Amino acid sequence: MHCYRASVLRFDSQRQPVFDNDGLLVVDQNENGRQVVVDVGDHAALKARYAEVPTTDWRGRIMAPGFVDMHVHYPQTDVIGAPADGLLPWLENYTFPHEARFYDPAYARSVADFFFDELQRHGVTTALTFATSHPASVTAAFEAARERGLRFITGKVLQDRHSPDGVRDETEQSLIDTEALIQRWHGVDRLGYAITPRFAPTSSPAQLRGAGELAAKYADVWIQSHVAENLDEIRWARELFPDAASYLGIYGDAGLMRQRAIYAHCIHFSHADRVLMQRSGAVAAVCPTSNLFLGSGFFDFAAADAAGMRYGLASDVGGGTSFSPFKTMLAAYCVGREGQSKTGLSLRPSQLWWQHTTGAAEALGLGGVVGNLQPGCEADFVVLNPEATPILARKTQQTNSLEELLFALIVLGDERVVERTVIAGRPS
Numbered sequence: 529m530h531c532y533r534a535s536v537l538r539f540d541s542q543r544q545p546v547f548d549n550d551g552l553l554v555v556d557q558n559e560n561g562r563q564v565v566v567d568v569g570d571h572a573a574l575k576a577r578y579a580e581v582p583t584t585d586w587r588g589r590i591m592a593p594g595f596v597d598m599h600v601h602y603p604q605t606d607v608i609g610a611p612a613d614g615l616l617p618w619l620e621n622y623t624f625p626h627e628a629r630f631y632d633p634a635y636a637r638s639v640a641d642f643f644f645d646e647l648q649r650h651g652v653t654t655a656l657t658f659a660t661s662h663p664a665s666v667t668a669a670f671e672a673a674r675e676r677g678l679r680f681i682t683g684k685v686l687q688d689r690h691s692p693d694g695v696r697d698e699t700e701q702s703l704i705d706t707e708a709l710i711q712r713w714h715g716v717d718r719l720g721y722a723i724t725p726r727f728a729p730t731s732s733p734a735q736l737r738g739a740g741e742l743a744a745k746y747a748d749v750w751i752q753s754h755v756a757e758n759l760d761e762i763r764w765a766r767e768l769f770p771d772a773a774s775y776l777g778i779y780g781d782a783g784l785m786r787q788r789a790i791y792a793h794c795i796h797f798s799h800a801d802r803v804l805m806q807r808s809g810a811v812a813a814v815c816p817t818s819n820l821f822l823g824s825g826f827f828d829f830a831a832a833d834a835a836g837m838r839y840g841l842a843s844d845v846g847g848g849t850s851f852s853p854f855k856t857m858l859a860a861y862c863v864g865r866e867g868q869s870k871t872g873l874s875l876r877p878s879q880l881w882w883q884h885t886t887g888a889a890e891a892l893g894l895g896g897v898v899g900n901l902q903p904g905c906e907a908d909f910v911v912l913n914p915e916a917t918p919i920l921a922r923k924t925q926q927t928n929s930l931e932e933l934l935f936a937l938i939v940l941g942d943e944r945v946v947e948r949t950v951i952a953g954r955p956s
Contacts, residue, residue: 529554529555529556529566529578529581530554530556530581530582530583530584530953531552531553531555531582531583531584532552532553532554532555532584532586532591533550533551533552533553533571533583533584533585533586533587534551534553534585534586534587534588534589534911535548535549535550535589535590535591536548536552536553536568536569536590536591536592536901537591537593537881537901538568538592538593538900538901538902539882539885539902540902543879543882543886543887544878545878545881545882545930547930548568548569548571550570550571550587551568551569551571551591552568552569552570552571552574552575552578553565553567553568553591554566554567554568554574554581555907562907562952563906563907563953563954564903564904564905564907565901565902565903565904565905565906565907566903568901568902568903586911588913588915589911589912589913589914589947590911590912590914591901591909591910591911591912592901592909592910592912593885593886593898593899593900593901593905593908593909593910594651594653594654594885594910594950594951595650595651595652595653595654595853595884596652596655596840596885596888596892596894596898597647597652597654597655597656597657597841597842597853598656598790598792598811598813598840598841598888598891598892599658599752599813599815599842599843599844600655600656600657600658600842600844600848600851601657601844601845601846601847602639602640602657602658602659602669603627603630603636603639603658603659603660603665604627604658604846605643605646605845605846606626606639606846607622607626607846607847608845608849608850609846609849610622610846612822614758614760614822614823614824615757615758615760615822615824615847616761616764618822618847620692623846624691624692624695625692627660627661627685627694627695628692628693628694628695630659630660630664630665630668631664631694632664633664633667633668636660636662636665636667636668637668637671637672639668640668640669640672640673641672643669643672644672644673644678646851647851648676648951648956649946650851650853650943650946651853651912651943651946651949652843652851652853652949653679653908653910653949653950653951654678654679654680654888654889654892654894654908655678655680655681656722656752656790656842656892657669657680657681657682658682658683658685658724658752659682659683659684659685659724660684660695661684661685661686661687661691661695661696661697661702661726662684663684663705663708663709666682666683666684666713667709667713669682670682670713670719673718673719674716674717674718674719676951677717677951677952677954678718678951679718679719679720679894679897679898679906679908680718680719680720681719681720681721681722681750681892682722682724683706683709683721683724683752684702684705684706684709684724685697685724685725686702686703686706686726686739687725687726687730687731688702688731688732688735689730689731689732689735690729691726691730699732699734699735699738700738702735702738703735703738703739703742706723706739707742709721710723710742710746710749714746715748718906718952720749721746721749721750722749722750722752722790723739723742723743723746723749723750723751723752723784724751724752724753725739725753725779726753727753727754727755727757727761727765728753728755728765728768728769728778728779729761729764729765729768733769736778736779736782737782737783739751739784740782740783740784741783743783743786743789744783748788749788750788750789750790750892750893751784751786751788751789751810752789752790752791752813753779753784753791753792754791754792755775755779755791755793755794756775756776756793756794756796756797756801757793757796757819757822757825758824758825759796759825762775765778769781773800774798774800774801775801776791776797776805777801777804779791780804780808785804785805785808785809785810786810787808787810787893788809788892788893789808789809789810789811790810790811790812790813790891790892791805791810791811791812792812792813792815792842792844793813793814793815793818793819793824793827794827794832794839795819795824795825795826795827795828796825797831799835802832802835802837803835805835805837805838806835806836806838811837811838811840811891811892812827812832812837812838812839812840813839813841813842813844813891814827814839814841814842814860814883815843815844815847815848816841816859816860816862816863817843817844817848817849817850817855817856817859818843818844818847818848818849819863820849820862821848821849826863826866827839829863829864829875838890838891839883839887839891840883840884840888840889840890840892841853841856841857841860841880841883841884841888842856842888843856851943852942852943853884854938854941854945855942856884857880857881857884857938858939860880861880861938877931877932877934877935877938878930878931878934880934880938881934881938885899886899886900887899906952907950907952907953908950908951908952909950910946910949910950911946911947911948911949911950911955912937912941912945912946912947913944913945913947914936914937914945916941916944916945917944919940920936920937920941923936923940924936924937
């Protein structure tokens with residue numbers, strides 16, 4: 529057992545922030561051998577109970593849940609910042625040529641190691657991640673994540689058509705490889721598998737049906753793909769699947785809409801699409817920096833909320849422009865403001881923070897496991913310095929509420945704020 533003393537941010541069951549200015553976080557090993565939060569609260573109220581327990585004093589810092597990134601491409605680490613006219617040219621000119629290199633296990637591992645170092649540096653402790661169409665890329669990522677003790681989910685990309693040599697796979701073999709990887713990796717330590725069609729236009733109907741059959745056979749694995757990101761992409765998908773009710777409906781027809789199904793972007797949706805998401809249990813990964821960078825459009829937070837559709841935040845590196853959760857939250861705030869003239873919506877700072885921690889974990893089906901600092905949650909958290917830069921120190925010293933403090937961190941923060949990232953109870 530070990531105690532940590534600092535300010536503590538967490539969230540209650542009503543999505544409201546709970547903040548102890550002088551707090552105590554108590555971590556111990558559970559019956560499964562994992563480090564979890566066993567108690568948390570005001571230091572004055574708890575100190576007598578844990579007087580004999582070793583305590584690390586981080587006063588002046590904030591302990592907060594580790595960030596959860598719902599959609600990121602580890603093979604695109606070196607594609608970040610590549611200029612393009614839009615999504616499809618960006619894929620053709622940058623992404624596919626780079627991903628073709630991931631047949632090589634050594635190369636894949638070198639990128640995976642750098643990728644996980646960047647996640648940790650930015651305070652991300654759980655990620656749902658695309659690999660490439662090469663099984664070696666999946667194995668490299670899982671091996672690197674396991675060595676770090678991460679809770680991490682990935683899967684082999686399925687793309688058997690409309691893709692260049694080097695990334696295009698073969699229908700039957702792609703499904704055989706997927707099942708073998710599920711059996712090898714899913715549920716090992718803190719790892720999980722995601723069935724991963726790249727997006728409907730690059731999978732044949734047979735490949736999508738096969739993915740749906742695997743999703744039915746392995747009900748506790750995840751599903752991830754892209755949908756309704758770009759208008760050209762939508763037109764292409766509708767031409768290829770003319771009998772589907774919508775682009776999203778293509779996945780529904782294939783049996784890929786259910787709990788633990790995560791679809792990135794979900795920008796150009798109809799009300800019927802949002803209802804399908806809500807009824808099926810599928811969730812959206814909102815990727816604001818990517819959508820702004822590629823000119824794809826704006827996620828409609830108000831319409832999603834009205835339909836009861838669940839979502840969380842994601843970086844979408846390399847279309848996204850930063851690993852930083854602070855940059856993602858700020859971009860999401862700006863997107864929400866874009867729709868304010870029509871809806872009156874303005875996302876509160878604590879709401880943005882919830883969407884990138886507790887809310888994202890719940891959307892992944894990991895509520896109560898990660899993304900929060902309530903008792904029972906695994907001990908993944910960040911230690912933040914609210915005075916990491918001169919301008920941030922000047923601003924946070926003048927804040928008069930928790931919302932003002934969180935907003936100052938969102939607007940002015942970056943990886944310099946993340947002083948430590950604690951994974952499975954082990955500080956960096």
